[in-house]
Amino acid sequence: MVSSPAPSPPPSTGPQKKRGSTKDSVGLYAVQCCDCYKWRTVPTKEEFETIRENFTEDPWSCSKRPDCSCDEPADIKYDNSCVWVIDKPDIPKPPQDTERLVIMRRDFTKMDAYYVMPNGKRARCEGDVEKFLEAFPEYKDRMSASRFNFSTPKIVEETVSDKSAWKAAKAKKQGKADTPGGKK
Ligand SMILES: [Zn+2]
Numbered sequence: 001m002v003s004s005p006a007p008s009p010p011p012s013t014g015p016q017k018k019r020g021s022t023k024d025s026v027g028l029y030a031v032q033c034c035d036c037y038k039w040r041t042v043p044t045k046e047e048f049e050t051i052r053e054n055f056t057e058d059p060w061s062c063s064k065r066p067d068c069s070c071d072e073p074a075d076i077k078y079d080n081s082c083v084w085v086i087d088k089p090d091i092p093k094p095p096q097d098t099e100r101l102v103i104m105r106r107d108f109t110k111m112d113a114y115y116v117m118p119n120g121k122r123a124r125c126e127g128d129v130e131k132f133l134e135a136f137p138e139y140k141d142r143m144s145a146s147r148f149n150f151s152t153p154k155i156v157e158e159t160v161s162d163k164s165a166w167k168a169a170k171a172k173k174q175g176k177a178d179t180p181g182g183k184k
Contacts, residue, residue, distance in 0.1 A: 025104035025111065026085070028076070034059035036070035039078055049100070055089035083160055085111060085153035095143035102153060107169035108160050111152040125150060 029048035030039045040062065042048040051060050062070045078084065085104075094100040097118040102111045115123045118139065123129045129145045 024101050026102060028082070030076050031060045033062045033070060035061045035063075038062065038070070038072075038074035039076045040065065040068065041075040049091075049093045052087060052089060052091055053093050057090075080159040080161060083108065084156040086156060087153040088149075088151045091149045091151065092147045095147050097139075098143070104155075107173075108155060109170045109173050111155065113150045113152045115148060123148065 024045070026045075029042040029045060031042055031048070031051055032039055040060075042051060062068045062072065083104075085102075091100075094115060099116045100113065101116065102113045104111050112124070115129070117123050117129075117132050119132070119136065121128075121132070123132060126145050126148060129143075129148045133140050133143070133145065
């Protein structure tokens with residue numbers, strides 16, 4: 001697994017979410033070393049976004065952190081004590097004055113990605129970004145629609161604790177009650 005992950009705690013342990021909150025569902029960021037495969041936590045979202053931006057071209061390793069080497073024990077273990085979601089690599093950093101948020105759906109079936117635009121409105125797709133730039137052309141030289149990326153992290157099924165509820169919700173969403181095969 002080479003993409004940068006973002007583990008997020010289950011809602012019961014995470015910060016309380018209010019409706020319309022502008023908080024991510026992600027409680028903790030981590031990155032995997034390309035040499036020793038240990039997981040290292042990343043202190044801030046901004047730092048995570050920087051690592052993610054060039055992840056394929058410039059893979060992360062322990063030596064990039066001043067106080068760290070591959071000999072140090074892992075910061076965090078990849079297990080089901082929290083729900084892990086794996087982010088796509090190479091997502092550009094959000095343009096200035098915008099914030100990129102990923103929100104976990106209540107039933108853990110999917111995450112949604114959107115940007116909070118400089119006017120406080122949410123952009124959920126490229127069309128929304130284009131509409132914003134039409135309405136506020138002064139931003140056109142500062143941000144281009146191509147800098148926005150709406151791909152969402154993949155939820156790691158094994159780490160979703162209540163798997164039966166999760167599967168039921170997912171099956172319901174896909175419109176088929178009986179998922180073929182794969183029963184353990
Ligand atoms: Zn390492």
